[in-house]
Amino acid sequence: MANIIIFVGTVMGTAQGVAEAISRQLIQDGHTARVEMAPRAMDLTENKSAYWVFCTSNTGAGDLPDNIQPFYDQLTTAFPAIAGQHYRMVILGDSCYPTFAEAGHRLDAALADIGAIRDGEALVIDAMNGDDPQAQGLAWLKTWAEEL
Numbered sequence: 001m002a003n004i005i006i007f008v009g010t011v012m013g014t015a016q017g018v019a020e021a022i023s024r025q026l027i028q029d030g031h032t033a034r035v036e037m038a039p040r041a042m043d044l045t046e047n048k049s050a051y052w053v054f055c056t057s058n059t060g061a062g063d064l065p066d067n068i069q070p071f072y073d074q075l076t077t078a079f080p081a082i083a084g085q086h087y088r089m090v091i092l093g094d095s096c097y098p099t100f101a102e103a104g105h106r107l108d109a110a111l112a113d114i115g116a117i118r119d120g121e122a123l124v125i126d127a128m129n130g131d132d133p134q135a136q137g138l139a140w141l142k143t144w145a146e147e148l
């Protein structure tokens with residue numbers, strides 16, 4: 001059984017809802033899981049044995065939410081030693097914005113720049129398509145949960 005930490009970036013709580021739905025399902029499946037609403041680079045270096053999931057929305061014009069921006073700043077200035085660590089990525093956005101999902105992709109790129117390895121494609125949840133974000137997150141989880 002695995003230990004999963006889901007790092008959240010959110011303004012209005014949608015990404016938090018997706019993260020909590022995924023966390024609940026993982027716990028139901030027998031794993032240990034928790035949602036981190038105030039991510040810090042230290043959470044990564046201190047939890048290298050955990051499996052990491054990032055779940056962030058976009059705000060402004062392709063910006064990260066305020067609660068995860070300091071984490072991004074730490075990644076890109078302090079370069080925590082996380083090379084070779086695996087993670088998965090969920091990005092919530094809205095394709096009516098020209099900056100669709102850009103901040104999430106920027107966070108993904110920052111992790112890759114310091115050597116972390118994304119497993120699979122990022123799940124991009126588009127508010128425009130109207131499907132329930134939590135249901136989309138849970139369907140995505142099903143595609144890889146058995147690998148844990």
Ligand SMILES: Cc1cc2nc3c(=O)[nH]c(=O)nc-3n(C[C@H](O)[C@H](O)[C@H](O)COP(=O)(O)O)c2cc1C
Nearest residue numbers: 011012013014015057058059060062093094100101
């Ligand atoms: C003020 C505002 C700005 C936004 N800017 C973007 C953006 O630049 N790119 C994007 O893909 N989505 C953008 N969105 C859409 C949100 O990312 C999307 O609705 C998401 O589901 C919100 O998740 P949250 O409740 O976790 O913050 C914006 C939404 C708001 C309200």
